[in-house]
Amino acid sequence: MGTISHAITTSKVTLPRIDSNRSYGLQHLNSRFCQLKSSRVAKKLCASAETRKRSPAVDFNDPDWKSKFQKDFERRFNIPHLTEIFDDAVPIPSTFCLKMRTPVSEEFAAGYPSDEEWHGYINNNDRVLLKVINYSSPTSAGAECIDPDCTWVEQWVHRAGPREKIYFRPEEVKAAIVTCGGLCPGLNDVIRQIVITLEIYGVKKIVGIPFGYRGFSDVELSEMPLSRKVVQNVHLSGGSLLGVSRGGPDVSEIVDSMEERGINMLFVLGGNGTHAGAEAIHNECRKRQIRVAVVGVPKTIDNDILLMDKTFGFDTAVEEAQRAINSAYIEAHSAYHGVGIVKLMGRSSGFIAMHASLASGQIDICLIPEVRFNLHGPHGILQHLKYLIETKGSAVVCVAEGAGQDFLQKTNAKDASGNTVFGDIGVHIQQETKKHFKEIGVPVDVKYIDPTYMIRACRANASDGILCAVLGQNAVHGAFAGYSGITVGICNTHYVYLPIPEVISHPRLVDPNSRMWHRCLTSTGQPDFI
Ligand SMILES: Nc1ncnc2c1ncn2[C@@H]1O[C@H](COP(=O)(O)OP(=O)(O)O)[C@@H](O)[C@H]1O
Numbered sequence: 001m002g003t004i005s006h007a008i009t010t011s012k013v014t015l016p017r018i019d020s021n022r023s024y025g026l027q028h029l030n031s032r033f034c035q036l037k038s039s040r041v042a043k044k045l046c047a048s049a050e051t052r053k054r055s056p057a058v059d060f061n062d063p064d065w066k067s068k069f070q071k072d073f074e075r076r077f078n079i080p081h082l083t084e085i086f087d088d089a090v091p092i093p094s095t096f097c098l099k100m101r102t103p104v105s106e107e108f109a110a111g112y113p114s115d116e117e118w119h120g121y122i123n124n125n126d127r128v129l130l131k132v133i134n135y136s137s138p139t140s141a142g143a144e145c146i147d148p149d150c151t152w153v154e155q156w157v158h159r160a161g162p163r164e165k166i167y168f169r170p171e172e173v174k175a176a177i178v179t180c181g182g183l184c185p186g187l188n189d190v191i192r193q194i195v196i197t198l199e200i201y202g203v204k205k206i207v208g209i210p211f212g213y214r215g216f217s218d219v220e221l222s223e224m225p226l227s228r229k230v231v232q233n234v235h236l237s238g239g240s241l242l243g244v245s246r247g248g249p250d251v252s253e254i255v256d257s258m259e260e261r262g263i264n265m266l267f268v269l270g271g272n273g274t275h276a277g278a279e280a281i282h283n284e285c286r287k288r289q290i291r292v293a294v295v296g297v298p299k300t301i302d303n304d305i306l307l308m309d310k311t312f313g314f315d316t317a318v319e320e321a322q323r324a325i326n327s328a329y330i331e332a333h334s335a336y337h338g339v340g341i342v343k344l345m346g347r348s349s350g351f352i353a354m355h356a357s358l359a360s361g362q363i364d365i366c367l368i369p370e371v372r373f374n375l376h377g378p379h380g381i382l383q384h385l386k387y388l389i390e391t392k393g394s395a396v397v398c399v400a401e402g403a404g405q406d407f408l409q410k411t412n413a414k415d416a417s418g419n420t421v422f423g424d425i426g427v428h429i430q431q432e433t434k435k436h437f438k439e440i441g442v443p444v445d446v447k448y449i450d451p452t453y454m455i456r457a458c459r460a461n462a463s464d465g466i467l468c469a470v471l472g473q474n475a476v477h478g479a480f481a482g483y484s485g486i487t488v489g490i491c492n493t494h495y496v497y498l499p500i501p502e503v504i505s506h507p508r509l510v511d512p513n514s515r516m517w518h519r520c521l522t523s524t525g526q527p528d529f530i
């Protein structure tokens with residue numbers, strides 16, 4: 001079972017080399033995955049990984065390779081701090097404290113007016129272990145190896161949370177929040193937590209930039225003043241209080257606008273594209289020597305940001321998808337020779353489809369962008385559907401939107417952000433199923449459900465609500481601590497700060513070698529479709 005089991009190799013030459021020269025996320029593209037090149041996305045990513053491999057690599061014959069690798073890792077995962085640019089940046093005692101949540105003074109030079117001695121601060125040197133499995137062999141399921149022997153190498157990243165010293169005086173802060181890209185459950189929860197936390201630090205000037213990066217350049221759009229009162233109940237509904245958009249002004253225009261408005265803390269909620277923008281804004285601010293903290297909060301319903309356990313909204317999406325899957329199941333099960341098809345989001349990553357299929361227990365065939373499949377032929381989907389109809393009487397298919405794009409007419413259409421606009425694979429499978437069963441003279445009743453926007457517009461569930469709260473609060477702590485060009489995430493259940501480039505070098509993909517994909521296949525019982 002599974003498309004990859006035969007491709008596993010222990011050969012030293014085929015295992016990946018980690019490029020010591022900033023090889024973002026190469027460890028995720030292990031050679032077994034790249035050998036398969038099972039989808040267009042995988043081909044593209046592996047091709048770029050190959051390119052990176054050509055730059056100076058770690059010499060594993062060097063007895064010191066491990067310490068050199070770790071040193072380089074530490075450099076890559078260093079989180080940029082204001083003091084690196086501004087020699088005169090002086091910290092003050094934090095105005096955030098555990099016991100008192102209402103600043104009593106407008107002047108914060110002496111720190112928070114509290115008698116408490118212990119405030120529960122994070123030490124700047126606290127670290128979180130990024131990888132926690134010690135793979136004893138490169139052949140272990142899902143092994144992410146650095147060297148050919150899969151040696152255990154500790155990789156530490158910075159722990160998130162409030163610091164004892166802060167680099168911004170709250171009375172001098174003008175904080176802005178912007179939400180970009182598509183909607184995602186939890187955006188309002190994050191906005192709310194950022195505002196509430198800023199106020200606890202003592203910030204009075206908090207604004208929302210309307211409709212994503214566009215709000216920086218469109219003179220018709222004015223910034224929205226934010227306060228605890230304004231955001232108190234926003235998490236009770238989905239969407240974004242501030243609005244979202246794709247495309248928009250270039251980076252220098254955004255930074256011009258920030259300078260004009262006097263924004264010195266920017267919280268950017270968005271996915272890969274938005275974070276690329278945030279990194280560019282951070283770099284432009286440094287170039288112009290402006291004292292600004294730019295902090296991202298990863299928003300991607302597709303869960304396609306690297307290194308994180310999950311991103312907010314994903315859990316809600318998987319839960320909400322259950323309703324669509326269950327409806328497809330009921331329809332298929334109640335019809336004579338019923339086939340239900342559900343398309344779920346996932347531009348290049350099949351996490352929602354995989355998790356929703358596993359959670360439902362009602363899916364017979366799960367199709368994701370990372371794993372190639374045939375529709376026709378002896379091992380194709382249609383042949384398996386015939387088998388399911390004959391043996392079970394009905395079948396349910398869950399397909400990620402980015403899966404099987406090779407079967408569809410390419411339009412080269414792009415959205416305003418430059419993302420490829422996909423054809424509808426769900427409609428294609430529906431049409432091909434009807435056509436095939438007509439040709440072989442077997443009646444089928446095919447029902448297709450596309451719940452994409454119903455799922456995306458939901459409010460966050462309880463688990464995402466908690467994730468949003470922690471991420472939003474930590475984003476503010478990171479900015480006050482003087483970091484910029486960072487994003488917040490959850491790694492191995494702990495909250496961390498990561499430098500933006502490390503999490504967006506390519507979309508995070510489902511590893512067809514992972515235990516989770518194998519669990520999904522075990523649950524659906526589907527064969528390889530190649
Ligand atoms: N490489 C990039 N550099 C700067 N800005 C970008 C880049 N890619 C996308 N953006 C901007 O980020 C915003 C969101 O991007 P998009 O791809 O639509 O969503 P997401 O952030 O969810 O991936 C858009 O306003 C877009 O113009």
Ligand SMILES: O=P(O)(O)OC[C@H]1O[C@](O)(COP(=O)(O)O)[C@@H](O)[C@@H]1O
Binds near residue numbers: 180182183346347415
């Ligand atoms: O119709 P839109 O707004 O372009 O959004 C569709 C896209 O939004 C997503 O749900 C998430 O995309 P983003 O992370 O870029 O917001 C994708 O799965 C989907 O392709």
Ligand SMILES: [Mg+2]
Binds near residue numbers: 181
């Ligand atoms: Mg994106």
